Amino acid sequence: MQSGKMTISQAAKREWPAKLTKVLCLLVIPGMLIGLVTSLHFMDYFRDGLLQSFSGAPVQQEEHDIHVHMLGSREYQSFHHKMPDDELLWRASMVPQRPGKIPIPRTPKVAFMFLTVGPLPLAPLWERFFHGHQKLFNIYVHSLPAFEPDEAPSSVFFGRHIPSQEAKWGDISMCDAERRLLANALLDYDNERFVLLSETCAPLWNFTFSYNYLIKSHYSFVGVFDDPGPFGRGRYNERMLPEVTLQQWRKGAQWFEVNRELAIYIISDMKYYPKFQEFCRPACYVDEHYIPTMMYIEFAAQLANRSLTAVDWSRGGSHPGIYGHHDAQQYLNRIRGDQGCMYNSEPGHICFLFARKFAPNSLGPLLQHSSF
Template sequence: MVTKNVQQKQQQQHVDVVVPVPAMVVAAMASPCNFPANKLLRCAIPLAFGFALGIAVAVYLIGSSTPGASIVTGASSSLQLFFPLPSLPPPPPPAAIRKEQQQSPTPPSAPEQTTTINSSAGAASEFVNVGDEELMRMAAAAAAREVGGGGAPKKVAFLFLTRWDLPMAPLWDKFFEGYRGLYNVYVHSDPAFNGSDPGHASAFHRRIIPSKEVKWGQISMVEAERRLLAHALLDDRSNARFLLLSESHVPLFDFPTVYSYLINSTKVYVESYDLPGATGRGRYKRGMSPVVAAAQWRKGSQWFELDRALAGDVVADDVYFPVFARFCRRNCYADEHYLPTFLSIRHPSRVANRSVTWVDWSHGGPHPARFTRMEVTPDFLRWLRGEGGTTTTTTACDYNGGTTTVCFLFARKFLPNSLTRFLRFAPKVMGFG
């Protein structure tokens, strides 16, 4: 009711401003005009003045009538109006890319302290290759530096934690297209993965970091997440927001909307809640006390979004992470508890207590529902975007002190065979491709 009243008040204010426009035009044109030749010039002056005044006022009102709280509408383009993107040079056309590849068939030489990994896969990467302890130390020091430098725009670091390859990469490439200066991609894959590199034109070209084996439900999941954060902190000081994704993630909005939503947010998007029962409090290990008390134990989705300061705190953590590494074993599932507990203890006011990734847990069990090709429809995608639907009403969530229907920016778990449907529907539903 409050939102409706505010909208009605805004509409009434808009009407009150617009009504006088015709009156001003009429008044300016009200001088009586007969049309003998000797009076034509005298009549033309007020007519021209009135016409120009009317056009100027109308243009001003149209430009100023864009609602400042347009984020509540959930429209993909509204965030661009509220939070305009930094200006960037246009991306090179495909022909220029092909020419560059022909002129430089080999990758540039790696800087000091770097190594080439997954060379058998053709995915040569230039990242620091040191032990995890040293990597975290270096990343913590890098995080303390000021974001950006030299007027560079802030960037979003997309951290992909994958088992093997990225079947949705063609969709993500469409999503990233044209915005190369506003993002970075980092991929943690199985070290045994030997797939081919996607090529220079792809956002995933040579973006695999030095990776280690990851096992589901074990502390190695958190180790991989911290490894991704560390490399992103070291790689580019313009990385301001850090987003964890999987190989089954898909974007629900175009890049400008996602970028504006994250860069301008005053909160970070991590779930952190107290859950009674075996899958919540029941996973707590008594050996964690007194560093982590039972009352401090929290749960949440592992698919986080952090700012640079909190990412730095995570990689610098030498108090809580060692306790999790030692005690959170055998049905503890550290990836669902470490970050929610750590942030709840250290930075509770910074957490939005929600994720920007939608997932369906309604059927129960240890894994969420998976979606196949035929389940991907325009109506389903619009519902995920907060645009309502035939089965469920639109919900709202908090954003920077207000409310918005844009609650989820991404969704998972979609099987590889759904890619063709996403490529087909993305242009008319998600606004890219």
């Protein structure tokens, strides 16, 4: 053909790149779209898988809407797991092995652990106590499994109930409940001090004073004493040997406060727990002996040897005195005036931060005369 005119083969060559581009677009772009949709679906599946791994159950839409902002957080893991006790204690017992200071920003918190039967009749007093200090504390509530909490979403107790089991007075199940509370609290690495309380406990001082008292203490507050009588050494069983001797046997208040190191030891213990489970049964009340004895043997130098929760045994009987509407404030004032205790090896300090037992009808006077 003449010069300047295109042959058929030359025209085809010129059109080929454009046609190839169209073909590639038809093939690649849909594939990319499919891949993108698949990726988004996988991300959604992966997100829900994480949620399900924490809760142990399929994720409900309403639960996702409420808690998606806590995905992967220590807070979410602490309150929405379905772990059995063995797994919970195992996870909570993990500690960093690398020496030195913590390399991440951390504000030490106090874990307030409430061991209850059901409702918290003094909740309004505690609400006032905690108000404005949300960054310095966490709350954990262990109630009977059948109890259904109905706190308002605005309450500091809302959503703070941990997976629980039945706990019976004087039985090893009471110690199981205490260990369960500690383990759940240990899942949050910010928790540094751990206080065990009941639904009949009331705070004596404002939050700032109580927080500083706990965080700055060099010791943990576990009541430990040697009772030579029938309700002390008289409960000892020789089958506790060789782990526990009669000379090591101790008694103490159930209501303890410990630092993180001791809390980890309590939930990790496999040495003393089996002995107490088998050989300390009523009338050996295990919650009065297990932690005091174990702490005395392993950590005597780290204990203040007293509880921070005041209890009145002066009325006699197998249970402490109960204070109600007419005498609660008088009892509270008496406890507040006790400044005969050692604190960080210095004498003349306040002895108690909390007191029990207060009846539900004591709430009015306690609110009226509270110091916070």
